[in-house]
Amino acid sequence: MTSVPLTLQSSRHRRLVADCANCAGLCCVALAFARSADFAVDKAAGDPCVNLEADFRCAIHPQLRERGFKGCTVFDCFGAGQKVTQQTFSGTGWREAPDSGRLMFAVFPVTRQLHEVLWYLNEALGMPRTAPLHGELLAAFEETERLTLQPPEAILAIDVNGHRDGVNALLARASELVRATAPAPSKRLRKIGPGADLIGARLAGQDLRGSNLRAAYLIAAELRGADLRGADLIGADLRDADLTGADLSGTLFLTQLQLNAARGDSSTVLPGSLLRPGHWGPGAGSLAGAAGNGLPV
Known part of the structure; x- marks a missing residue:
């Protein structure tokens, strides 16, 4: 061993x-990216973004979301x-x-x-x-x-x-x-599994400890106050999921990208390896400040 x-x-x-x-x-x-809710313009692969400066910095980094480049912050x-x-x-x-x-x-x-x-x-x-x-x-x-x-x-x-x-x-x-040591899920939650369609699901306050949510669709899901300790979130789509007050400490395979795509606030409990996205509002950490410094472990 x-x-x-x-x-x-x-x-x-x-x-x-x-x-x-x-x-x-x-x-x-x-x-490449296409003009959409995430990007304000079309850009082909290999073409520099219109906001890229000569020193490879973003000219509008502090205002990316306000200027229509939400996708860049994710x-x-x-x-x-x-x-x-x-x-x-x-x-x-x-x-x-x-x-x-x-x-x-x-x-x-x-x-x-x-x-x-x-x-x-x-x-x-x-x-x-x-x-x-x-x-x-x-x-x-x-x-x-x-x-x-x-x-x-x-x-x-x-x-x-x-x-x-x-x-x-x-x-x-x-x-x-x-x-393996997670508590058994409630009868209502037993059918939740890998690849589950949970778009917009109302799961606020639910005990989801140890749940297998690999590749689950949790887009805009209501997860306020949910307990996700020990849940496997590899590949789960958390776009616009509400994680306010949720406990994500000890979640498996959670990434910064997933957090960046979700919504939360200072009451969301995160693993020590990840930063609270700046756009989450008061109490959130700065992603910009993390570049080059490494994240806390």
Whole structure:
């Protein structure tokens, strides 16, 4: 049985947090978006956002939501931006080497997916009840990290979906170990499971401890005051879900992206590895201030 020192987990965690100061604005260039409630304009993949400045900073960062760029405040690259900029392309930006730009923009979303996998694996390694799987989890983490450190062409050849499928099976086993001691759900909640359609569901104040909500649709769900400790939220869609007063401490596989897409306030209890989104209002932490500093563990 392999154990993982907390300092090692914390070090890995910091590398999986976006460091915009060491990125060449890749999320503002590589990705496409369409004019919608989340974005005020259309932008093709590979075209710089109209708000991207010469130093790769956003000209309207403090007013993104007010100016119609809500989607930008939700996105999280899991640290892939600085990895691609500083390691894959050795610190050379797409402006200094325009010919490599297209390759850099293609590599970024692949590395971003792999870094999301690394985030989940690192979270699983920090859960005491997953100790029987620590050897497999470490091996999966190291293999995923190895994939991200390859040359650009090799990264583009990775079967990301196949790799994720294998890791997801391992993460599901880790989830089962953690949720095994959760109290039995009430009769009303027994049918809630992976991929459940809970759009707009009224779950305020419910005891959802240990629930398997993997890939569940919780869009605009009413979760005020709900107890989600030990619930598996990997891949759950929390867009506009109301998490006011909810207890998310100890939730499994919750990401900053999911929190950014949801609604909450200073009464929402969060895991120590995540920040309270700035747009949640009074008492919320600043996401902008987290860039380059790492998140608390």
